[in-house]
Amino acid sequence: MEHYDFQEEMKGLLRACIRRDFEGEFSAHEHDNVFIRRTRHPLSMRFEGFPIYAESVPKIIKSWAKFDEGFEFSLEDMLFLDLETSGLGRSGTLAFLIGLGYYEEEHFVVEQIFLPDPDAEENSFDRLRELLESRSIILSFNGKSFDIPVLESRLLYHHIWLNLREIAHLDVLHLARRMWKRRLSSCALENIEYYILDHPRCPETDIPGAQVPQAYQDFLYSGETELIKRIFAHNHDDILYLAILFALIADNASYPPKAGKDHRIDYHALARLYESVGEMKTARRILIDLISEGFVSADIAYDLGMILKKERDYNTALEAFEMAAELSHGDAMIEAAIILERDRRLDEALSYALKAQAFENSRYKPNAKRLEALSKRIKRLETKLNRA
Numbered sequence: 001m002e003h004y005d006f007q008e009e010m011k012g013l014l015r016a017c018i019r020r021d022f023e024g025e026f027s028a029h030e031h032d033n034v035f036i037r038r039t040r041h042p043l044s045m046r047f048e049g050f051p052i053y054a055e056s057v058p059k060i061i062k063s064w065a066k067f068d069e070g071f072e073f074s075l076e077d078m079l080f081l082d083l084e085t086s087g088l089g090r091s092g093t094l095a096f097l098i099g100l101g102y103y104e105e106e107h108f109v110v111e112q113i114f115l116p117d118p119d120a121e122e123n124s125f126d127r128l129r130e131l132l133e134s135r136s137i138i139l140s141f142n143g144k145s146f147d148i149p150v151l152e153s154r155l156l157y158h159h160i161w162l163n164l165r166e167i168a169h170l171d172v173l174h175l176a177r178r179m180w181k182r183r184l185s186s187c188a189l190e191n192i193e194y195y196i197l198d199h200p201r202c203p204e205t206d207i208p209g210a211q212v213p214q215a216y217q218d219f220l221y222s223g224e225t226e227l228i229k230r231i232f233a234h235n236h237d238d239i240l241y242l243a244i245l246f247a248l249i250a251d252n253a254s255y256p257p258k259a260g261k262d263h264r265i266d267y268h269a270l271a272r273l274y275e276s277v278g279e280m281k282t283a284r285r286i287l288i289d290l291i292s293e294g295f296v297s298a299d300i301a302y303d304l305g306m307i308l309k310k311e312r313d314y315n316t317a318l319e320a321f322e323m324a325a326e327l328s329h330g331d332a333m334i335e336a337a338i339i340l341e342r343d344r345r346l347d348e349a350l351s352y353a354l355k356a357q358a359f360e361n362s363r364y365k366p367n368a369k370r371l372e373a374l375s376k377r378i379k380r381l382e383t384k385l386n387r388a
Helices: 006-021 059-064 118-133 143-157 172-180 189-195 209-222 226-253 267-276 280-292 298-310 314-326 330-342 346-361 368-387
Strands: 035-042 078-085 095-104 107-114 137-140 168-171
Touching: 006 209, 006 226, 035 226, 059 172, 059 226, 059 267, 078 143, 078 209, 078 226, 095 118, 095 143, 095 226, 107 118, 107 226, 118 143, 137 143, 137 172, 137 226, 143 168, 168 172, 172 189, 172 226, 172 267, 189 226, 209 226, 226 267, 267 280, 267 298, 280 298, 298 314, 298 330, 314 330, 330 346, 330 368, 346 368
Parallel strands: 078 137, 137 168
Antiparallel strands: 035 107, 078 095, 095 107
């Protein structure tokens, strides 16, 4: 009597469902092959007016990412990565869809490697390895905290050695947070797409990330592909708009920007990015330009004052601190008092110290240590004035 293998039949049926409903191809593996789908976008295409590639990657981004000096990479060196997984945690989670994006022959290619069944997972890493060997940098969105640890766990499970940590990695989430955390309540990719890239996800074709694991489980039980189509679309957009987002940042991170300022960029945040890598001259220029253009805020004036103070340009720093103090910046009041005391303008120094004390007391939760320091400063200034 011939042995009946129910599991193999189910694998065949699941692949038949994918073959019926999707354009793409199966890998050449003899057993447990994976499904590969590629979508090619000409580099001349624009999405919501945005290009899908960066003209160049400025030094500021490489410095912020702490890449080795002299490390250079072109479009063809980039590999964008985004996973869809069977769970939202990292331990024991299956990467059932590996989304990859790369530049090839004047196109941006979104390549998606899908597991028709979990046994195919080991074979999915062959194509990933092939692409990694021909590229020198990974770009992801929260990949350092999620995607890379998930891949490492699964590679270890299958006893496959692929050192993902030795490849340069730029996690665009952290760069995006630098740029927009003061503007947006959340820097999730879909939130940035909506508010910065003018791209709302279509609820009729997309699927919320929290529903992805269950949708894959449903497919394995039933072969129903309707939600799998949505997962493919969701992952495709994650990769595509990650590339678009990186291009937007890269093309506007140099200062002054070659094509003029873009209203989507937070130039105060850009100034802080330059300051974080020690590029004080550029940071100062951005802040001065913002103020001269009428974009004045207490934080902008205060940050300019701190840079000028570090450069020992105390007179101009004082002007910046006084501007910030007028806009109710408590730290600026203290800094103004420090410079004025240094210059022996004691009456004015005392005035700012008292303003800072009153400001701190008006806060919902005053800082006790700051109030103690201000009390000492006020007493010292009063003593100096009485002696004068």
